[in-house]
Amino acid sequence: MTAIADHDAYIAAAAEPFRPSLTHLRTLLRAALPEAEEVVAYDMPGFRIDGTIVAGYAAFTRQCGLYLLPGAISQHSVEIAAAGFKATKTGITFTPRSRIPDELVQQLARASRDDARA
Template identity: 65%
Template sequence: MATPDHDAYIAAAPEAFRPVLNHLRDLLRGALPDAEEMVAYDMPGFRLRGKVVASYAAFSKQIGLYFLASAISDHTEDIAKAGLRASKTGITFPPHKSPPDDLVTSLASTSSEHADG
């Protein structure tokens, strides 16, 4: 089922996930003020200069937060210090263990900086 926008996506997510998803959206909006909100592959995200630089998704038991691979690799130590595990392009976590706000905004800023390269 395609979701047309961030609001619809969050409203369709499990109730326990909604506050975290709203908070992530606000953090990403603040860190990426020039980005366009969009939905692709049924995931809400943020696009700069034609490139998706950040997105998030709710799964059955966890939330995924995705950035450019270069942003994840630049913050490997910070992600580990926060007790989170990373894949090449993102981190996943249960809704009760959100990543620190400063880590989210740093990842978004780095992803934005790398959007041209």
């Protein structure tokens, strides 16, 4: 397996149905985290601030995932559930048909950034 060099390469290598969702998620995360550096870590695209990956995303066989620091997930657990999603300690999975609402993605990203700085 070839290592993924950057976000563009990761999205291009994803299954076609997931590419628009991944591109949209990347755009939202970039807007919420303008000071973050785009990196690839653990074979996933992520956003790093002061050495900490504060947000990342991935595509799998049947779904995509958004990954954040645990404090962001716990802080917004009510909003995540209200939007109809289930979360693990550090992630939320979704399909191209049921994307995480834009505002929630941005709130989660900012909360993850703030959690890293705390």
